[in-house]
Amino acid sequence: MKILFVQHKGFINGSGGTEKICSFLANKLSDLGHTMVIATNENVDGKPVFPLNDNVLVTNIFDENISQIEPKKTYNYKGFNPVKWVSYKIEKKLTKRENKSLIxxxxxxxxxxxLNLQNRSKAWKSYIDSLNPDIIVTMSISSLLEITFGNEYQIPIVNSTNGRPDYDYSDILWHRSPFEMDLLKNAYQKLSGIQILFESYKDFLPNTYYGKSNVIPNPVPQCLDNKLVNHKISKNKYKIINIASLATDCKQQHLAIESFAAVSGKFPNWELHFFGVGNDFNFLNEKIKQLNLQDKIFLNGFTETPVSELRDSDIFIFPSKYEGFPLALTEAMSVGLPSLGFVTCSGVNELIKHEENGFLAKDTDELTIYLEKLMQDAELRHNLGQNAHVVMKKYTPETISIEWEHFLKSFVS
Structure with a gap:
């Protein structure tokens, strides 16, 4: 099969879960003998972050001649400097005035x-017609809308849903106009099939979807039983770790900092380490300085060796507000780390089983209580970590890639 993966934005230079899964699937399906193409439409320089097989083609269809009307972006200052706060406030007001006139x-x-979508969609139609793939996989409903708006294809289209489905077409997480939400919901009618991450996520598909749905989880790198974190050895330094983009509106690293700060005085040989990049680096760095914990809390940036960092840690803390099937959490569980998250967080509340392989907190106060409980009890960390490792064995990359191949083949005669 010639398979086209469409991630219309974010793939170039992107280090998130969607980019990781897209690269994984392209590589695995390529290994199985399929012709793989990944297409995007981004006005950026750079390259894919995650390794790709040499025979996986990446195409950026961006053309500066495609007309786009773009209001200027506005920014909120998240630091603590009052002068900068006033400066950002004035700049935001002026930008809003310009945008109002343009709109x-x-x-x-x-x-x-x-108008913008229509012009981009025409470019996608021209590209897809010239490529003539056997099947298209869109990496989000937004990508589906990009290629189908005003267009019809005889090619089957399957969507990979990397979060809870309603996050893709509603305004639950961020603002979408009613007009945009209607377009996204109606785009589901163009699908032949959809992949979702958990059985419970079927309840969140819109009533405009009539195709086939299949539950295929994300793959989890497997850790050998003899390579797990050893919670029974004594160490000079113990580490709590979080791996995620520095985006506090979703990942909420500031809550992990607050919980750790509340108990750090009792545990002088414990540290909190963050791995990831994002727009909230300065905000989090300022918070750490305010708490005078620069010697115990560290913002380490992006890591190319997440599993090694996890195996060198003792607790995984993941206070996200929402997730789909969080890869960093599953990797932490696979190496035998007990994990902490919120009971209200989708995805996290499917993977962490309270008091079996980690703890699910109702709020930050409970998060702090469970964090302290793990920090003071190595035997508890060991038992929960062992249970987490066992649960992850059902998500082997080989199993997931075969399930994907079977699903895609079911649409191609």
Missing amino acids: KKNGGLDEIFK
């Missing part, structure tokens, strides 16, 4: 959205 001139935000 009025072009018939409103919905009209701008439609």
Whole structure:
């Protein structure tokens, strides 16, 4: 099969879960003998972050001649400098005034959205027709909308859902206009099939979807039984770890900092380490300085060896607000780390079983209580970590890639 993966933005230079899964699937399906193409449409320089087989083609269809009307972005200052706060406030006000004039001139935000989308979608139609793949896999419903708006294809299209489905077409997580949400919901009608991460996620598909759905979890790198974290050895330094993009509106690293700060005085040989990059680096760095914990809390940036960092740690803390099937959490569980998260967080509350392989907290106060409980009890860390490792064995990369191949083949005669 010639398989086209479409991730219309974020793939170039992207180090998140969607990019990781897209690269994984392209490599595995390539190994199984399929012709693999990944296509994006991004005005950026760079390259894919995750390794790809030499025979996986990556195409960026971006063309500066495709007309786009773009209001300027506005930014909120998240630091603690009052002068900078005032400066950002003034700049934001001026930008809003410019944008208001631009929006009025072009018939409103919905009209701008439609015109931009229409022009991009025409470019996608031309590219896909020339490629003529056997099947298309979109990496989000937004990517599906990008290629199908105003277009019809005889090629089957399957969507890979990397979060809870309603996150893709609603305004639960961030603002979407009613116009955009209607477009996204209606785009489901263009699908032949959809992959979801958990059985419970079927309840969150829109009533506009009539195709086939299949539960295929994300793959989890497997750790050998004799390579697990050893919680029974005494160490000079113990580590609590978080691996995620530095985006506090979702990943909420600031809550991990607050919980650790509340108990760190009792545990002088414990440290908190963050691995990841993102727009909230300065905000988190300022918070650490305010707490005077620069010698105990560290922002380490992106790591190319997450499993090694996890195996060198003792507790995985993951206070996200929402997730799909969090890869970093599953990797932590695979190496035998007990994990902490919130009971309200999708994905996390499917993987962490309370008091079996980790703890699910109702709020930050409970998160702090469970963190302290793990920090003071090596035997508890060992038992929960062992249970977590066993649970992850059902998500082997080989199993997941075969399930994907069977699912895609079912749409191609």
